[in-house]
Amino acid sequence: MQIHNLVDLGWSHYFQSQLDLKSLESQLPFRVVAVQRNLIECVGLDSENQQKNLQLSTYYWRDEPPEGRPAIGDWLLVDLDFQPLRILERKSLIKRRSAGRESSVQLIASNIDTVFIVTSCNDEFSINRIERYLSIAAESNIHCVVVLTKIDLCSDTRPYFEAISHDHPNLQVEMVNATDAPSLCALKKWIEPGQTVALLGSSGVGKSTIINSLKGNQDQTTAAVRESDSKGRHTTTSRSLHCLPGGGLLLDNPGMRELQMIDTEEGIKTAFSDIDSLAKKCRYKNCRHTTEPGCAVIEQIKAGRLEQRRLDNYHKLLSEQIRNNESLAERRYNDRALGRFYKNALKSSRRFKSRE
Ligand SMILES: Nc1nc2c(ncn2[C@@H]2O[C@H](COP(=O)(O)OP(=O)(O)OP(=O)(O)O)[C@@H](O)[C@H]2O)c(=O)[nH]1
Numbered sequence: 001m002q003i004h005n006l007v008d009l010g011w012s013h014y015f016q017s018q019l020d021l022k023s024l025e026s027q028l029p030f031r032v033v034a035v036q037r038n039l040i041e042c043v044g045l046d047s048e049n050q051q052k053n054l055q056l057s058t059y060y061w062r063d064e065p066p067e068g069r070p071a072i073g074d075w076l077l078v079d080l081d082f083q084p085l086r087i088l089e090r091k092s093l094i095k096r097r098s099a100g101r102e103s104s105v106q107l108i109a110s111n112i113d114t115v116f117i118v119t120s121c122n123d124e125f126s127i128n129r130i131e132r133y134l135s136i137a138a139e140s141n142i143h144c145v146v147v148l149t150k151i152d153l154c155s156d157t158r159p160y161f162e163a164i165s166h167d168h169p170n171l172q173v174e175m176v177n178a179t180d181a182p183s184l185c186a187l188k189k190w191i192e193p194g195q196t197v198a199l200l201g202s203s204g205v206g207k208s209t210i211i212n213s214l215k216g217n218q219d220q221t222t223a224a225v226r227e228s229d230s231k232g233r234h235t236t237t238s239r240s241l242h243c244l245p246g247g248g249l250l251l252d253n254p255g256m257r258e259l260q261m262i263d264t265e266e267g268i269k270t271a272f273s274d275i276d277s278l279a280k281k282c283r284y285k286n287c288r289h290t291t292e293p294g295c296a297v298i299e300q301i302k303a304g305r306l307e308q309r310r311l312d313n314y315h316k317l318l319s320e321q322i323r324n325n326e327s328l329a330e331r332r333y334n335d336r337a338l339g340r341f342y343k344n345a346l347k348s349s350r351r352f353k354s355r356e
Pocket residue numbers: 149150151152153176177178179201202203204205206207208209210221222223224225232233234235236253254255256
């Protein structure tokens with residue numbers, strides 16, 4: 001990608017205001033465009049205003065907790081020798097519990113303006129999953145748009161659209177054929193110059209195809225979908241930030257199997273604000289909305305004004321994030337306890353030596 005000014009990369013007043021006059025002379029902002037195991041790739045301008053691509057070792061951040069390490073989309077300040085100084089305060093952050101058994105936080109994307117929740121008109125479609133993404137985005141106040149792909153392969157797209165608008169009447173939905181560039185025109189209003197959009201969605205729904213069609217080339221590999229289970233093969237392996245010809249940036253999140261929630265209580269309450277405000281009218285403050293008398297939530301379900309599915313999903317997501325927060329807190333506690341153990345062991349061995 002060719003960069004002529006920082007706005008092309010998403011620079012805005014929000015970040016500018018974090019720099020004082022002195023740092024403007026001696027520090028350069030670079031945007032993180034890819035994060036690999038040992039390398040952080042960044043793009044910015046050097047002191048002559050020429051585009052510069054930087055590769056920094058992750059070694060600089062070896063002692064930082066996960067949230068203190070650069071994420072894709074971050075703005076990094078470097079000195080005139082291109083040595084990293086600090087990460088600028090983030091406008092938004094999408095994170096999840098690390099995949100696998102390890103209980104730790106994984107940063108997915110930073111400084112995102114809009115999330116495209118990408119889902120396809122086939123049996124991959126799930127309102128519960130859409131609500132999971134809505135909660136994660138709401139936690140960081142990120143605007144969401146649902147992008148329904150593969151409309152060209154579906155004889156009747158209405159049930160998909162109606163399933164969303166029934167439960168989320170204010171949510172914007174765009175129906176596209178991701179392989180056909182003109183059909184993606186409606187998406188462009190969210191990808192104005194300087195805007196960063198992250199694509200979230202299961203593997204095979206068409207995230208890379210959307211990016212390729214918007215970029216007008218084919219540099220992001222796509223693979224054919226297995227017909228039997230309508231799941232795509234994992235084709236792209238790492239996350240990357242793409243600049244579009246007309247400005248605007250797109251972040252692909254390939255091969256995402258699951259976004260396990262962590263620290264998302266507020267986001268869930270925002271995404272389910274109808275249930276949250278009903279809950280305030282329940283007779284008991286700690287009502288779990290199951291069998292309690294005077295439960296305003298159950299009343300609405302009985303009256304047919306709220307779906308049991310939504311309440312179940314609300315409970316499921318809330319308890320998932322509580323569970324993940326607890327296991328993370330436990331791990332942090334154990335890490336600290338282990339640290340204390342080593343420190344004490346070291347101290348007593350020194351004491352022992354000095355007595356010798
Ligand atoms: N006909 C049609 N095919 C589509 C559409 N969107 C995606 N495809 C096809 O579906 C397959 C998978 O699309 P990808 O863009 O690779 O999916 P992805 O979401 O990037 O998948 P991961 O990289 O694994 O996360 C490719 O063969 C695409 O050509 C669409 O709207 N219509």
